[in-house]
Amino acid sequence: MTAPLILLTAGGTGGHLFPAEALANVLKAQGCRVALATDKRANAYAGSFPADEIVEIPSATPSGRSVPQMAKAALLLAQGTLKAATLVRGMKPDAVVGFGGYPTVPPVIAASLLKVPTVIHEANGVMGRANRLLARRATLIATGFADIKGIPAKVPGQVIQTGNPIRPAVLEAAKTPYPALSAGDPFRLLVTGGSQGARVMSDVVPPAIELLPEEIRSRLVITQQARGEDLERVRAHYQRLGVAFEAEPFFKDLPQRIADAHLVISRSGASTVAELAVIGRPSILVPLPGSLDQDQAANARTLADIGAAILCPQSDFTPERLANEIRSYCQQPERLTQAAAAAHSASITDAAERLAKAVLQLVPANHNGISP
Incomplete structure (x- = not known):
């Protein structure tokens, strides 16, 4: 046989x-x-x-x-x-x-x-x-x-x-406990636009970081996936701000980087949403706009409805809105821990x-x- x-x-x-x-x-x-x-x-x-x-x-x-x-x-x-x-x-x-x-x-x-x-x-x-x-x-x-x-x-x-x-790499990354954020700790922020990147992340996130007060900005450790055509301006922006960062078009070890993050800012493709749940990480999700099916919005709601994520339509995804969300999390870090647990509760x-x-x-x- x-x-x-x-x-x-x-x-x-x-x-x-x-x-x-x-x-x-x-x-x-x-x-x-x-x-x-x-x-x-x-x-x-x-x-x-x-x-x-x-x-x-x-x-x-x-x-x-x-x-x-x-x-x-x-x-x-x-x-x-x-x-x-x-x-x-x-x-x-x-x-x-x-x-x-x-x-x-x-x-x-x-x-x-x-x-x-x-x-x-x-x-x-x-x-x-x-x-x-x-x-x-x-x-x-x-x-x-x-x-x-x-x-x-x-x-x-x-x-x-x-x-x-x-994927096995995600299941392995899920073994990493959530790194609860305490006052004064480095705040690890992961920014990804899905496997093909997203220009909006490069347009919005660096200006949002610039709007944060210095005491928050100095704590940030940013990992950002940026498309090749956006890469140099993202790097230049962060270098000018003096923040700790790594920016690349693609990260082969993205699951572990999700596990190392306190907060993930991302599109809401199905794989991303599933991986956020299995690894158990809080997120700000920006669904891809303009699609006929609005599938990413539906995906994001599965986490937003249980308090695991903030669903932010791209029309509302501005530097000011993002800076406010990050500032709020820094002031109330227990919300991150609660959102991480909520995300993990949805995992299969x-x-x-x-x-x-x-x-x-x-x-x-x-x-x-x-x-x-």
Whole structure:
């Protein structure tokens, strides 16, 4: 009897790849073979991905408003589906698991057409457009949150909550107790805009720090993720203020940096929210504005509603507002400790194991996959 082969597919950003990586680790530990189908953006993250094979599948996001743009996207998705069908026929996976983003569309459609069991995982509080497109083809829909919006009515597959799978590095970082802040202690502030960075953080956070009184500013130790084009101005601003800081486009050890922080200022992607909960850290969350689904706002509310985070719409995210929030936390540091405990109360640490169990229940007993 051969080991089951599970084909994972995810869009090429950290928010999609990180939960796929977490599931891959659990599947490998249980003796499965794992392959990954993604897009070219994944090169920045896929180097350590625990897959036996990584395949690039053509895809596009049909978000353009012009007919030529939409036609080009449709053509790329069709080409991707043909390539994915060839891939699925050749690999004969026992199940295909999609983690969202349009690069998942071709492999999941191909698997569905070829009668391979399919699972889609929705990490956000609102189902994304790619997953909505695939929902009626899924054998199983797994969700990160208990109550998510946007699942089409009467989907044929079962819907279960597994939570959002967490990478081993996050589980390791979660072993670090919250570093309670006392008067006069260094105040460790982590600023991140998600795996692709966010300009608004570079626009707002350094000016907010400048507005703080010197007795607070002198205590700050800032770690900030900034996009390459924003990096030098962020560094120059902090150097001028004389604050202790580290600014880089990407931190490979971000989970541990979350664990070391007293306060995290961030976007509210699903992986970020899940990691803040598992590690148990207070946050100020600034959802990505303008998205059709408002999924990041829904994610942020899951922590804001229990007192674990401050939800700050980007329209309200000004240097003055942020400086006031930081000053308030410095004056009442017990609020940080309370928010950290609240965040941890929302954690699901075994989501990857739950998802792996659900996927493997769909695997045929003989593990022989589809017929060519």
